[in-house]
Structure formats: C-alpha cells, structure tokens
Amino acid sequence: MLADRQKVLVISLLIISFLLYSFSIYLNPPEKKEPVTLLSTKGKLVWQQYNCVACHQVYGLGGYLGPDLTNVYSHKGAAYIKVFLANGTATMPNFHLSDEDIAALTAYLQQIDASGSADPRSYTIQPDGTIQQ
Amino acid sequence: MAPFNNKRPDVPKLFSLAALLLLVTGMVWGVTGGLQYLMPGFLKPFLSFEKVRPLHVSSVVFWIILGAMGAVLTYLQQHTGKKIASTKLLKAQFFLFVITVLVILISYFAGIFGGREYWEFHPLLSLPIAIGWILFLINFLRSLGGLKNQPVYVWMWLTGIVFFLFTFLESYLWVLPYFRDHVVKDMTIQWKSYGSMVGSWNMLLYGSSIFLMDKINNHKKYSYSKIAFVLYFTGLFNLMFNWGHHIYTLPTHPHIKHISYAVSMTELFILGRIIYSWRATLTEARKNFYIISYRFLAAADLWIFLTLVLAIAMSVPAINVYTHGTHITVAHTMGATIGINSFILLAISFDLLNDTCQSFEPFKKLFSRGYWLANVSLLVFWLSLIGAGVLKARWQMSQQQEVFQDMMRQLRPFFALFLISGTTLLCGIVMIVYPLLRNQWVCYFKNNSKKTARNVYSNTPGERISAAVLFAINE
Numbered sequence A: 001m002l003a004d005r006q007k008v009l010v011i012s013l014l015i016i017s018f019l020l021y022s023f024s025i026y027l028n029p030p031e032k033k034e035p036v037t038l039l040s041t042k043g044k045l046v047w048q049q050y051n052c053v054a055c056h057q058v059y060g061l062g063g064y065l066g067p068d069l070t071n072v073y074s075h076k077g078a079a080y081i082k083v084f085l086a087n088g089t090a091t092m093p094n095f096h097l098s099d100e101d102i103a104a105l106t107a108y109l110q111q112i113d114a115s116g117s118a119d120p121r122s123y124t125i126q127p128d129g130t131i132q133q
Numbered sequence B: 001m002a003p004f005n006n007k008r009p010d011v012p013k014l015f016s017l018a019a020l021l022l023l024v025t026g027m028v029w030g031v032t033g034g035l036q037y038l039m040p041g042f043l044k045p046f047l048s049f050e051k052v053r054p055l056h057v058s059s060v061v062f063w064i065i066l067g068a069m070g071a072v073l074t075y076l077q078q079h080t081g082k083k084i085a086s087t088k089l090l091k092a093q094f095f096l097f098v099i100t101v102l103v104i105l106i107s108y109f110a111g112i113f114g115g116r117e118y119w120e121f122h123p124l125l126s127l128p129i130a131i132g133w134i135l136f137l138i139n140f141l142r143s144l145g146g147l148k149n150q151p152v153y154v155w156m157w158l159t160g161i162v163f164f165l166f167t168f169l170e171s172y173l174w175v176l177p178y179f180r181d182h183v184v185k186d187m188t189i190q191w192k193s194y195g196s197m198v199g200s201w202n203m204l205l206y207g208s209s210i211f212l213m214d215k216i217n218n219h220k221k222y223s224y225s226k227i228a229f230v231l232y233f234t235g236l237f238n239l240m241f242n243w244g245h246h247i248y249t250l251p252t253h254p255h256i257k258h259i260s261y262a263v264s265m266t267e268l269f270i271l272g273r274i275i276y277s278w279r280a281t282l283t284e285a286r287k288n289f290y291i292i293s294y295r296f297l298a299a300a301d302l303w304i305f306l307t308l309v310l311a312i313a314m315s316v317p318a319i320n321v322y323t324h325g326t327h328i329t330v331a332h333t334m335g336a337t338i339g340i341n342s343f344i345l346l347a348i349s350f351d352l353l354n355d356t357c358q359s360f361e362p363f364k365k366l367f368s369r370g371y372w373l374a375n376v377s378l379l380v381f382w383l384s385l386i387g388a389g390v391l392k393a394r395w396q397m398s399q400q401q402e403v404f405q406d407m408m409r410q411l412r413p414f415f416a417l418f419l420i421s422g423t424t425l426l427c428g429i430v431m432i433v434y435p436l437l438r439n440q441w442v443c444y445f446k447n448n449s450k451k452t453a454r455n456v457y458s459n460t461p462g463e464r465i466s467a468a469v470l471f472a473i474n475e
Ligand code: HEM
Pocket: A054, A062, A063, A064, A065, B023, B027, B029, B030, B031, B032, B033, B034, B037, B053, B056, B057, B060, B329, B330, B331, B333, B334, B337, B338, B342, B418, B419, B422, B423, B425, B426
C-alpha cells in the first residue's frame, strides 16, 4: 500500500507539470505564417455557424462523410471552392450563403491551406517511428 | 427491497434514467447517419448530416456524462454511508443538465451551431453545463469529507471531476480571438482539451467500475492496493500528456508530438498488466457470470483490450499517418465509447436500477439474446469501420488519387455492413435496456394508479416531468 503522503506527492508533481505544460502552450503557442485577415477570421465563424466540420476534416480531424479541406485552396483554387459553396452537391446542402459569406469562407480556406500540408504522402517516416513534415 | 414500493426514485437514479433515454435515442440518430452514408442526400432538405452527426454524438456523449454522474453520486453515498450533502444542489444540477441537453438537441434541429467538433452547440449553452458541473464538484467535496485513507476510486472520481471542469473550460478558450485566430494554435488547444476530457470521464467510469467490482467481490483488497494506485497514476499521466497523438499530422510544436508518443507507450504497461491478469479474470468471469452487472464488466474488459491495442498502434506516428483521417479513427472512438464506456455504464445501470419490483425471470432470455446480439454486432460494426478505413488509407496514400466520391463508392460494402450491424447493435441494446426500464415503470407506476403516481411525483414540477418521461417510454 502507498501512504497518503506518497500519493499526494505524486499527484502534486503531476499537476504542477501539467499546469506548466499547459501554460507554456498558451503563452508560446504554435503559430504558422498564416495570412490571418479580417475576412478569414470572419470566415472561421461562418465555418462554425454552418457546422462544416460535421462532414469535412481539417488536418484529418472532423466528420468523414466529405473530403478533407486543408489544402483544397491550393489544389483546386478559389473559383472551384466558390462553385461548391454556391450550389452544394448531392450530399452537401446548398446553404444559400451570401456573397460575403462565400468570400469569407474562401479566405478562411486559404488561411488553413497556408498553414501546412495535410497530405500524408508528403511526410517522411523516420526509423524511430516519428514523422517529418 | 419491498415490491411495489411507491417511493420516489432518488435523484442520482434519475440521472441514470435520463442517460438511458439518451443512449437509445442517440443510437437512432447513429443509424440515421449510417443511412446517409449509404444513401447520399437522404433527409438532406431538413435533417442533413451536419444536424444528424451532432444529434448522435451529443446524445451519446451526454449518455456517458449523465450516466457517470449518476454512478458517482450513488456510489459516493454507498461509500460514505451518508446521503449527498445537499439535495437542493443535486436537483439543481440534474435540471440544469437535463434542460440544457434538451435545448441543445432542439437547437441542432433548428440548425443553430457552435460548430466545434463534439461540442457542436452554441457556446452560450456551455455556461449552464459548466455551472452544473461546479455544483457537482461542490456537492462531491462536501459529501466526501476528506481524502485521508481513501480507496483508489475516490481519487479517480475527484480527479475526473476536476479535470473535466478544467478541460471543458479549456475547450472554450477559442471564444477569445487570441486563441482562435491561428488555425494551428486553435486546433492544438482544442485537441489538448478533448484528449484530456475523454480521460476525465474515463476516470469517473473506471472508478465506478472498480467500486462495483469490490461490491460484487465483497472486499476492497484491490482498491487500496499499490497496483491500483500505480495504474491510476499511469492513467492520469496519460490523461495529462498523451493528447498529442490526435494531432500528429498538424504542424504544431514537434515536442508536443514527441512527448505524447513517449507517454502513450506507457500504456503498454497497462496492456501488459491486463494480459498478465487475464487468467484470473477468466476464472472470476466464470464464477460471476450469472450476475448481470458482471457480464458487462467482462465484456468491457475484452473491449478495453481490443481498444488499447488499436490505440497504442495509432499512437505510433508512423502508423498514425495511415489511420488518421480514416474510419479507423471512428472505429477507435466508437469501439471505446460503446465497448468500454457504455458497457461499464450498463453494468452500473443494472446495479443502480435494481429495485426488485418485478421478477427478472421472464426477461432473462430476452436479456441474454440482447447481450450476445450487442456484443457480436459491435465486433462486426468495429471491423466494418476498420475495413472502410483501410481502403481509405490506401486511397490517401496512392499516387494517382481518384475522385473522392469514387473512393467513397468503393467503400459502400463496408458502409452497408456498418449500417446493418449498427442496427442490430441498437436492437441488442434495446433488448438489454427494456427490462430495466420496464422494471422501473412497475416500481413506480404500476399497481399505483396514475393518480398515485402523479401524487408521488407532485413535490416539484421537475419530478412531474421525470414522471411524464417515464410514462412516455412505457406507453
Ligand atoms: C452506444 C452507442 C454509440 C456510441 C457511444 C457512439 C459514439 C460515437 C462517437 C463518439 C462518434 C464520433 C466519432 C469520431 O469523431 O471519430 C460517432 C460517430 C458516428 N456514429 Fe456512433 N455511436 C454509437 C452507436 C452508433 C450506431 C448504432 C450507429 C449506426 C450506424 C452509429 C453511427 C455513427 C456515425 C454515422 C458517425 C459519424 C461518423 C463520421 O464522422 O462520419 N453510431 N459515434
């Protein structure tokens, strides 16, 4: 059996390290050179308002009914994106978005695209099991 | 317990009953989503997938959360031998949760979203949940007394409650522009919070299942043992630091990934321990299999094993590159939330809602069939998602990628299997849950005229609502 004192010691150490780790991330967050604009920040809120993430992924995270959109901006282009947003598809609803919302969403997808690549083919696997992007 | 007692179910029990309702309705939404996978455009005009997915995920997540709260609140009373400190706070907590969950589900129908994965509701609705959780914490601390010489499950409950609150609040840091403006920063903190949050509710559930095992075994050897605490600290260490395995492919700080890779591997120790004690578990299983609660704990054991193997594999970045973004992730998530969390909760439900108002005998066959149907269905369900995931992983890695829709078409046989097994899983769970709910109904309503039942529930409007809910299920 462990004594109460030992338990308190272990848990205190764990909690202190957890808080240090958490705050180091809040204060020194990973930021990429993304073109953050007024329009793209608005686009993020439009993205959330229509719950696009229920069907789409960004960096592989989200719902799985539709494709990952991380790099759709550089792969397919703004005009292509706008066609989808304006019309929907058999599965994707037409949200009857305003021109402004469409522009904002497109700017947001451009921002995501500039943050990195989500294409697993572009990663190299290291012998120790880690990956390099 | 006397048959046909007409006392009111206590509040923790109401948590479990509300949770069971969410389980069943949540699975119906899951099947609806499965249909939409197979029939593109199904129900699109009014109930498209962006509504169905959160209806499903929020319902089942709240099944786990309400169920866990019911379990902790009941077992805490059994542990201390005293009532919960404040019934008023308890009721406030219950109604805050039940009403908020209802509003959340209705808001999804109306297409009102906060649009964050898992917590897809409007951010304002997170406030009553946070307040309800704080009430839970206050009541827990006041009822517990102190931490001196407490068994491992009490530690687990307390850490679970505290860390859920922390991570829940953390998952709302995005409302501040500082945290949401950069995609990589936002997603890092989002998945930091989610990863640890799952660990927190697991603390509540595993703690409760240890309590229940003690109760079945009629001794507390395990819950005071050194190994129990070593495993608990290993779990807590993982809760705090292994969340990075959700975001190996995100271009975030490399040290986040290295830390989580290394920490995740300590789960091998837990895996080893499970294999080591397998034989003992098996003999115990044979001995106790007649106890209904025990059966679910035995099934959960198997699913802990399968899930852990998959989780450890997925925690190796070189393997994660293939599985990430495919239905293998969904297999992992649903395998864990059904096979582990839901089965533990069903074990607990049978323990909590065990008033013997009606003989279980006539339902034995139904229950047994339901139990096996659910387990076999879950295995097929899980394998079909892994199958779909393997094909999608191959597509993701292929040099000449065909169009997304063509790839999805090739996955259809797996989606069909997913839908069929998901439906039989739902049937199995209904067969399991029906005798429970029916028993509750008999306990509180039958042989008491409706009028008496209403009298019984006439204290507060809230209790009348719960009575109405119970009537609705059974009529
Ligand atoms: C106790 C029962 C269940 C629980 C606890 C549960 C839990 C979950 C969770 C947590 C997710 C999110 C997965 C992720 O993001 O990786 C999910 C997604 C989903 N579940 Fe379930 N589930 C249950 C039963 C079912 C059933 C019976 C079906 C029927 C086919 C189903 C269909 C789905 C679908 C279609 C998704 C969305 C997948 C996507 O993102 O594209 N679920 N479920």
